[in-house]
Amino acid sequence: MTRVLDGITLWNGREERGAVRLGWAGDRIEEAASADDRHPGLAVIPGLIDTHVHLDTSVLDGAGAGDSWPLVTPDAxxxxxxxxxxxxxxxxxxTTMRDLAASPVQIAVGRAFDQGVVDGPRLLASGPVGMTAGHGDLFTPPRFANRPPVADSPDECRRLVRQWAREGATGIKIYTSGGILSMGDRVGWRNQTRAEIAATVDEAHALRMLVAAHAHTEEGIDIALEEGVDSLEHATGIVPRQFDALVASRIPVAPTLLINDLVARGGDGIRPDAAAKAREAIDGRDPAFLAAGRAGVRFVLGTDANGRFVRHGGQLDELRAMKTAFGWSDERTLVAGTSDAADALGLGDRLGLVEPGYAADFVVVRARPWRDLGELTAESIVAVVSRGRLLAGSLPD
Incomplete structure (x- = not known):
């Protein structure tokens, strides 16, 4: 059965289309033809796409990194x-999010959403391939016996990639620097050898899986680019000499602005060592990011949101922060959170645009956020549709 929103303003993920008759059947947009405006003040935009989240925390209080909750809570x-x-x-x-450093739990939930067991957004899951005592490993206290898997040779890296593929992961996450919230490492630590990273990337690409590289340092960014990763995460240590390679390759970069700023400020629930590492990581980031944005580096929406530091809805604030950080227009920024984010995930042929033939993922808003991102607030969201199904709010008559 085709459902219709007749005469509503559309911003399709790239440009404003004016009032349209928007029709969809199941998970497919069938029509977006010009029509008379019947819903003044309302508009449709594509669902936002967050390329970097972590859902392995308690939804009640955000307990997660550095807490016992992930270690003692059963997978069910x-x-x-x-x-x-x-x-x-x-x-x-x-309406789409990618969990980077997922476990079989997130993979199973994403599969349940895909199968319609539960109505929900699209949840992609990338399995981590990191070393003993690396950033990914040190979210678990050192003497805790039950630990997520690691890989300490090229062969072990290939095996772990294959295990994630068997589990149903849609991508792989690697680490080319240390991290901030991990316990006991340093941002500048090397994570894995070049041979291990090369084996991971080669095996993942052979299995048609994208590779996202956590990289906070200049050296980590160099390694990731040279080894052929598909995206950079954080990239706080970016320097101007890297701009040309990033622009030429169109490698997407998830900047995770808000979480790094929040952790750097310290305070409740943030370890002093993590705050110090965050301050080190973002030292010099802001002018470098502004220059990178103006040079054409491809930043896309990626927040590191886990319901604790970047809370539910933080993507709206992250977009506004991106506009300022990169010197972009409102519309250019919204592209980075919709159609370009979809393309960064290898899904640009079916997600990120509200056009016939694309998936029925869209948001009805009482706003024109492509003109003013300040209008994109929780209060301005009228309805959220994913896979053609209403997930939140109510559709206008």
Missing amino acids: EKAVHVVAHALRFASFGV
Whole structure:
């Protein structure tokens, strides 16, 4: 059965289309033809796409990194929290999210959403391939015996990639620098050898899986680019000599602005060592990011949101921060959170645009956010539709 919103203003993910008759059947846009304006003040935009989230925390209080919750909570209970996180993020217009450093729990929840077991957003899951004592490993206290898998040779890296593929992961995450919230490492630490990273990237690409590289340092960015990754995460240590290579390759960069600023400020629930590492990581970031944005480096929406530091709906604030950080227009920034983010995930042929033949993921707003991102707030969201199904709010008559 085709459903219709007749005469509503459309921003399709690239440009304003004016009032259209928007029709969809199941998970497919069937029509977006010009029509008389019947819903003044309302508009449709594509669902937002967050390319970097973490849903492995308690939805009640955000307990996660550095806490015992992930270590002692059974997977069956974790899955309920992952579902709740995904639905709460979706209520703020995020219809696709990629969990970077997922476990079989997030993979299973994403599969349940895909199969229609539960109505929900699109949840992609990338399995981590990191080393013993690396950034990914040190979210678990050193003497805790039950740990997520690591890989300490090229062969182990290939094996772990294959295990994630068997599990149903849609991508792989690697680490080319240390990190901030991990316990006991340093941002500048090397994570894995070049041979291990090359083996991971080669194996992932052979299995048609995208590779996202956590990289906070100039050296980490160089390694990621030279080894052929598909995206950069954080990239706080970016320097001008890297701009040309990034622009030429169109490698997407998820800047995770808000979380790094928040952790750097310190305070409740943030370890002093993590705050110090964050301050080190973002030292010099702002002028470098502004220059990179103006040079054409391809930044896309990626928040590191986990319901604790960047809370549900934080994507709306992240977009506004991106506009300022990169010197962009409102519309250019919204492209980075919709159609370009979809393309960064390899899904640009079916997500990120509200056009016939694309998936039925869209948000009805009482705003014109492509003209003013300040209008894109929780209060301005009228309805959220993903896979053609209403996830939040109510559709106008």
